[in-house]
Amino acid sequence: MSHTVAFLGAGSMAEAMISGIVKSGTLEPSQVIVSNKTNHNRLQELKVKYGVRAINREALPYNEIDVFVLAMKPKDIDYVLDDLSSYLQPHHLLVSVLAGISTSYMEERLPQQQVIRVMPNTSSMIRESSTALSPGTFTTDTNLHFAEALMKGIGKTYVIEEAQMDVFTGMAGSGPAYIYNLMEHLEEVGVEGGLDREIARDIAAQTIMGAGKMMLLQDDTPTELRQKVTSPNGTTAAGLDALDEHGGGQAMAEAVKGAAKRSREMSRDLERPVVT
Numbered sequence: 001m002s003h004t005v006a007f008l009g010a011g012s013m014a015e016a017m018i019s020g021i022v023k024s025g026t027l028e029p030s031q032v033i034v035s036n037k038t039n040h041n042r043l044q045e046l047k048v049k050y051g052v053r054a055i056n057r058e059a060l061p062y063n064e065i066d067v068f069v070l071a072m073k074p075k076d077i078d079y080v081l082d083d084l085s086s087y088l089q090p091h092h093l094l095v096s097v098l099a100g101i102s103t104s105y106m107e108e109r110l111p112q113q114q115v116i117r118v119m120p121n122t123s124s125m126i127r128e129s130s131t132a133l134s135p136g137t138f139t140t141d142t143n144l145h146f147a148e149a150l151m152k153g154i155g156k157t158y159v160i161e162e163a164q165m166d167v168f169t170g171m172a173g174s175g176p177a178y179i180y181n182l183m184e185h186l187e188e189v190g191v192e193g194g195l196d197r198e199i200a201r202d203i204a205a206q207t208i209m210g211a212g213k214m215m216l217l218q219d220d221t222p223t224e225l226r227q228k229v230t231s232p233n234g235t236t237a238a239g240l241d242a243l244d245e246h247g248g249g250q251a252m253a254e255a256v257k258g259a260a261k262r263s264r265e266m267s268r269d270l271e272r273p274v275v276t
């Protein structure tokens with residue numbers, strides 16, 4: 001790919017994506033620019049770590065850039081779109097990873113601009129993200145294919161309807177945090193049961209990874225896989241009873257619903273008429 005891609009925002013999500021994109025060879029480090037608001041040390045850190053070009057936002061070479069990846073917090077979107085508006089050309093593509101920011105929100109502020117809403121997760125760092133893409137009204141197929149190829153560099157991709165983005169954000173964007181929370185509990189109970197903390201942590205991660213890989217590599221449904229672990233009147237049945245009693249699986253579904261609701265709220269909070 002011959003494009004130059006500029007990340008506006010250099011936080012944890014930008015770093016995870018840059019890591020995956022560079023390590024996968026999807027782009028050469030020289031094709032990646034990273035920029036932020038004020039934190040110069042952070043830019044230098046990313047430059048040293050990944051070999052990418054760290055450039056202050058006042059000095060961005062707009063003529064050279066094909067794709068802007070918006071990776072700042074949602075509250076900063078208006079400022080950034082306003083800042084970009086005088087430099088953007090029709091061929092420029094905006095890829096936003098911001099939770100709760102719709103393509104129509106961006107199109108209202110940048111009429112006819114090519115935009116794609118994307119939701120990755122921090123597993124991008126090791127190229128294991130689940131990433132959804134929803135193109136805006138004016139995005140060409142060529143640019144959608146480009147963005148999808150870029151996102152394949154950080155893991156698996158799904159092109160979805162934008163109306164599905166809230167639940168996707170709840171499942172996959174925020175999802176790793178629920179699993180880390182689960183791992184914290186597994187580790188703790190392992191330690192309480194006498195295991196060394198390091199070993200307990202490893203067991204938690206290996207068990208979750210093994211179950212995930214079984215789902216991905218076998219044809220069985222989760223129900224079939226669960227049944228294969230569960231002997232009548234055995235340890236798993238006792239464990240599942242306790243899990244049900246404490247609302248286990250349902251709690252995870254509620255976590256997704258809570259995050260999806262927040263994603264919708266964030267869109268609503270920002271929706272207001274554009275003053276022209």
Ligand SMILES: NC(=O)C1=CN([C@@H]2O[C@H](COP(=O)(O)OP(=O)(O)OC[C@H]3O[C@@H](n4cnc5c(N)ncnc54)[C@H](OP(=O)(O)O)[C@@H]3O)[C@@H](O)[C@H]2O)C=CC1
Binds near residue numbers: 038079
């Ligand atoms: N973290 C995650 O797991 C995921 C996050 N996202 C989305 O990614 C976005 C970033 O999240 P995250 O990386 O966690 O946030 P961070 O707080 O880690 O990073 C935010 C970055 O935005 C920069 N920034 C602020 N204002 C501007 C500006 N005007 N121009 C350019 N850069 C600016 C900050 O720079 P400075 O430090 O100089 O102020 C900082 O580098 C969010 O919108 C979030 O919804 C999506 C999926 C997953």
Ligand SMILES: O=C(O)[C@@H]1CCC=N1
Binds near residue numbers: 099169
């Ligand atoms: O917590 C957040 O809002 C962001 C979006 C998905 C993951 N982190």
